[in-house]
Amino acid sequence: GGSPWRPSARRAAAAGALLGVAVAVKLYPALLLPAAARRHRLVVLTSAVGVVVLSYLPHVAVVGTDVLGFLPQYLSVEGYQDGGRFLLLGLIGLTGTSAKAVAGVVLAAVMIAIWRSGPDRVGVERGALWLFGTAFLVATPVQPWYGLLLVVLAVLAGRLEWLAVAAAPYILYMALFTDLAVTDNIARPGGYLLGAAVVGVVGAGRS
Structure with a gap:
């Protein structure tokens, strides 16, 4: 049973996920996405956005818009x-x-x-x-x-x-x-x- 994911696509998904983790920790790594997502664009972007959304959902569920924390004041x-x-x-x-x-x-x-x-x-x-x-x-x-x-x-x-x-x-x-x-x-x-x-x-x- 072979995986539908080619090695290059798997690497793209992994790269997108790692970028998503970086963005979830600190916003400015999002600037790297246009350079990183030029191949397998949908895979990289979906993976990155998915990680960010999943990591923030529990916080949004508990505190709502306060999830932004100090960012507006900063x-x-x-x-x-x-x-x-x-x-x-x-x-x-x-x-x-x-x-x-x-x-x-x-x-x-x-x-x-x-x-x-x-x-x-x-x-x-x-x-x-x-x-x-x-x-x-x-x-x-x-x-x-x-x-x-x-x-x-x-x-x-x-x-x-x-x-x-x-x-x-x-x-x-x-x-x-x-x-x-x-x-x-x-x-x-x-x-x-x-x-x-x-x-x-x-x-x-x-x-």
Whole structure:
């Protein structure tokens, strides 16, 4: 009795399930789905969504909409709801609703480009790196530990210049929680601006 699942489909289902586990723990790994689901799209997406839904159903049954926990407050405290967190966009005068709109358009454009690209032309690791790296530069988080996934993707994709972006939050983080003698104009976007410059220069040299 043979299984209707080919080995490649089984691997796709397993990959989707693992991504679903990651998303259930922390939302931002969902950014990897457009890169990971270009082959066996339905299998990967169904597996990932199924794991997330099944893992949250017991919580929803008990607490309802409170399952969101601190997330709405987090988005407000971190400045995403009012558009103040997008530091690089702020450098070009975009704040508030306009910053949120441009951030969404940029991220959606990269997602669509990766989704439409063939995995043979743009590998999963590189596609995931571009997606997560773009999100990192757009969202400019203050917490350095969010960069750990970016470090892994940079190494897997062989694009070590992105390590400069992963290190970008440290300047902002240290300025906020220590008495560094730097101005706000330098401390807030400075690390991200430098990281973006490194990626741009190295990428231009490679091409």
